[in-house]
Amino acid sequence: MPTITEKQIELLEKLCNASAVSGDEGEVRKIVLEEVKPYADTVKIDALGNVLVTKNGAAEKRLRVMLDCHMDEVGFMLVADEGEGLFHFELVGGIDPRQLPGKQVLVGKDKIPGVIGARPIHLTTPEERSHKISVDALRIDVGPGGAGKVKVGDRATFATRFRRVGDSIFSKAIDNRIGCVLLIDLLKTAPANLDLCLSFSVQEEIGLRGAKVAAYHFNPDLAFAIDSTPANDLPVHDGEENTFYNTKLGAGPAIYTFDSGTLSDPRLIRFLAQTGDEEKIPYQYRQPGGGGTDGGAIHRVRAGVPTVSVSVPHRYTHTAISLALVADWENTLALLSAALQRLTPDLLAEPR
């Protein structure tokens, strides 16, 4: 059974601390390229910036299997310079503006520190405090000496640095750097029964853009979208049971049945569950509902690609600090690794 070692945790730390807002994934792309080159048959960067990797097997009849993870994260773009280090900014990807006041950010390739402040409580009225603060009212402040150090067009991310405490990982961008490390590990242990096509995709957070063209390029027999999904397993205000938790932290990899973009291929759902049961790897079904993964784009490419998504559960996605457990990460790796080894062309011959 594969395990998560210090080396993988260090790689996740490096990837999480990198800045890669949708459309500006260069820093993560560079790390990914370094990691995959020693293990890949071919590596290519396409027109959108996806990193496309192949690793061919040796068996006679081999499925062509696409593994996808997205490299990009939600963040900000500076859109207007108001002088003295103050910048108007826009959101890139789904960020709740209520998560912004009082947070530190890093701006641009040089990671210039800045902050998003808020009006002092002393200068607000109770009435004002009953309203949300809109993005329009906020500024990224890099300090009065910041002129020339950052500029309009620069991307910014939350400044949170990766921190591991026991089995817990606190970090920004766990969505989806944890998927990137999973893909790198799966490449390193690629089984001979498959041709693997890996896409480290761009622009997932703003419309699954990268995965669409990557899937077209690869033309796979089937695909796994490997991502990270919210664990909304928090207590309910009135003490009622939480029946809308999406996933639970600590309950293992989340297998998708249905989300806003994809109805997972039933054969692949059954196959993953059977793999988990037989290999005694814990897993959970993600509650059917909203949200989505690159699977939403991949399954509709060309004449169609049987697709399923598997995610690592984590709390507080798209905020400055998400929380994931090493155990869930390890079980996700174990499930996917076992599944790839067990995959044969017969699977697609089964009735749906």
Add this chain to the structure above:
Amino acid sequence: MADILPFLKSLLSAPGLSAYETPVTRLIEEKWRPLVTQTRLSRIGSLEALKAGTTPTPRPALMVATHMDAIGLMVTALTGEFLHVTQIGGIDARILPSTPILVHASRSGEELPGVVVMPPARALPPSTADGVISLNDLLVDVGLSAAHLAEKVQIGDRVSFATQPVELAGEVISGHTLDNRASVAVLTVALEELQTKQHAWDVWAVATVQEEVTLGGAFTSAFGIRPQIAIAVDVTFAKGPGASDWQTFPLAKGPTLAMGPNMHPFIHKKLKEIADQLEIPTQLEMSPRHSGTDAYAMQVAAEGIPTMVIGIPLRYMHTPVEMVAIKDIQRAGRLIAEFAAALEPDFVEKIVWED
């Protein structure tokens, strides 16, 4: 002038919620001890440091108060893997979601890193789910199982902000608790400046407790020391996003000298004269009622004390990303030292109402 930044950064990283100031008190005591004649703790924990003057006893005394307590949170309940918290000091709940914190776990003696979290919409009361989430509905997550959490944490445990201080372009520093550790740094600069100056008066540097909640430290130290003049150094509002009216002052343009019922006009005038002579830039702050500082308490200690307030402009007050200009700290420190050195033995008799 010695670089105050490393000491200020260490102050920002030291816990010291109101009534639990001990960790930061130790740091300040260590820094001040070589700079003063004696240090002591008041009955409720304020650090009182005397730098003795040169005039024969009984010597008049100047007290300079900077509160060292920090705003923060306190555990009110454990719910499974999560903590409910309340506030100590004035906190706008809108700045809290995804703020890094440290839980001071009293059962285990550990400091547990964690985060303030906003539950998902469907776990919140439907009336507020899409709006401002009040502190009652926010939770703290330290990434522990319910059983481990209950072994370590109990009701009443304190929760400090843990956003790391960061230097920004233009010689400014940003972090939590710059209110009022920036002023503790000011007073430290003043004590350092006084090492090479003669001063007739006793100078009492006091790091007060509990300003954010009761002003308890200032009331009691002013009573205990019974100074002839008292100055509070505290932060004031800097101009910035969302703050631009008459109550706000540009960063890095000098400390403010306040004017209003909490300030004795003669002391204000004297400070302004000294600042002008030394070409230390200052800004005039209007404070029409309660100054919101330790001066409010010190002014009415015992039979009453002439007081003054010096303000350090600070952006984003009571958020984890407060911001001050280092220059303003140095300027205010130097001004206080020069003022202390300029006090003649009979200065008290010169304090007049110029009616």
